[in-house]
Amino acid sequence: MERTDHVGRYVAIVAVILAIIISIVGGAIAGGIAGYYAVQRNLSSQTVTASPINAAPVAMQNSTAPVTSSSSEAMVNAVQQVAPAVVTILSTSRQGNGSGSGVIISEQGYILTNNHVVENARSLAVVLNDGTRREANLIGTDAMNDIAVIQIDGDLPAVAQIGDAAALQPGEQVLAIGSPLGDFRNTVTAGVVSALNRSVGSMEGLIQTDAAINSGNSGGPLINLRGEVVGINTLVVRNEQFAFGAAPVEGLGFAVPSSIFRGVADQLIANGKVTYPFLGVSYIMIDGSVAAELDLPVQSGALIYSSQGGPAVQPGTAAARAGLRAGDIITAIDGVALDGNTSLRQLLLQHQPGDSITLTILRDGDQREVQVTLGEREV
Template sequence: MKRYFALTVAIFVLALALLACQAAAPLVGSTPEPTALVSAALPALDVTPLVPVSIPNLTGQQETLVGLYTRVYPGVVSIRVATASGGSQGSGFVFDTDGHIVTNQHVVDGAKQIEVDFPSGFKAYGKLVGVDLDSDLAVIKVNVPAEELHPLLLGDSYQVQVGQQVVAIGNPFGLSGTMTLGIVSALGRTLPSQHDSPSGAKFSAADLIQTDAAINPGNSGGPLFNLNGAVIGVNRAIRTESANAVGEPVNSGIGFAIASNIVRRVIPAIIATGKYDYPYMGLSSLDDLPLAEIEMLGLTQTTGVYVTDVQPGSPAEKAGVLAGTTDTAVQGLKSGGDLIIAIDGTTIKNFSEMMRYLVNNKGAGDTVVLTILRGSEKVELAVVLGKRP
């Protein structure tokens, strides 16, 4: 499976973080005798025309952000959860006029009671409809007056670009309605899910948006917006080595949100059946191998998905995908495995790109064609996808 980094889900914890000038002295002294002035010719100056400077319209951006908040905030909710061990807080948003609320699975994990608080001050208990351990999404149902339900628009996360400005609104540290601004730092990130695979490792959660918008404990489940006010992601986790005074994790500028196109596929399925079935190939890979290991494996290119394991009886095994079997100098790294370089004719550089393609375009029962380098030979294999077990 992929190598994992330490990640911290954004569940609620609370902590509070607590010119010289110099006057010139007057000059004192005798008055000098006047001297004769001698004229001198001044050298010609080389004058370069000034380049006009464009001054950004900060007032216009401010009006955009203020207007965005006014439009979308009525659809953002705060969530309080009571569990056997205590309680926690998170965020969410209104999905439809039937009272379905989207949040993170880890926000409602182990919930004995769920409370949903609306911006108007209205509060209601919610019922858990279903969860998805793979994406970390959950759906809550509330019965509330129609005027409390302001569904938010889902954007197309495939149109999101790195550098694009984004806004997060949620309930960090219990401070409901908090808005933060940042940019999209990267696309197509992959993190471990909460779903155990047959090998005992975690399945991968694919197609996450990385952002530097401030996301802290309590933001989990809240929306990430583009400046048009469309939801392009659901805030899920932060990666941090920083902590507050009581040792709880805090934002370090690396946050992750579940892409809206994943939300668009998963949430309706949870509402209809209580679950969503992900496509499954049954292979494992190491992402971003260092050059020394690439050379050790005898690979002829530095991009692609190197297969380290194939599950017995899986779609990948049935299609003939091969994992490495020959020991190398690196413990656990075996050479001789297939290198997947394309899927359905789309070139892939790494495991994250392959997973992003699969979860956004394919479902159980669909067929994909893998282009594989097996030594110096190029092979194409058709894989009939199954459901994640």
């Protein structure tokens, strides 16, 4: 009886243990099954939710919304507009044969190029975009701004449109078209406007660009992406212009802006020469560096100053008659300020000899206005 009780207790204990084990295992299995079905339901829900999103790109691809032209397309369109008007210029002189580039700017066959392309030429010819050759006549030259106009007869392939260089912005994309080395007609190079109103040597108001300009490109157009001529490529700065051992110089090209060449071309076509107003001062344009070096009270303007040993104000000139003197700073002409985008020469070229202008100057820290009647520069 005692053993039976023991056996019964053992059986009861085993039964309890088995019940616990079954409960645990069963719960796990049940939980796993429940989890499985929950995951399946979630996956099914995600698939249904994702379907419209995946379909969205297909709908966009079939959209009829207008497509904006890319920069590359704008470049191609601009070149197509101007390239037919670009020519290769062939010159013959006592020094031999030379070549450059030019662009047709009027229905009368006038072609704009550089003075140095046609200088001292005994004969001139142009090669059109289609390879045909025409004899050309020299109309006039302007050495100061390195601009010249020649003319051809006959039908014209195209006439280029002149744009507004004053509207250019640093960083804006531009293209140069020309005939490098005289052999590679209508070569197109791309770049940006690096800076405006640059001075190189005696030339002022130039557009600086990193578009590649090589020998033979001189006189060719610099164009904006609207297909308008905003500059005439004139020079490039190279290593030999600097001290021996300088790092390689790249992407330093310069063009005469339309704000200058337009008026020059008009005078050359009308008169065969350019008549320049003459103030009669030597000067340097002021920027931050010049202001710091010379301890000037302003960051822009034109300082009447001679670094060559000659007089800063030439005797008998308009400036001398108006009482200007060395050390005066011209800050404006007729209320238009001289700044990083506007040089003294640019403003003077907007006038003719005999015009009366008002100069705003700083003298010994005091601002005053001076009336000047411009003379005529002897070229």
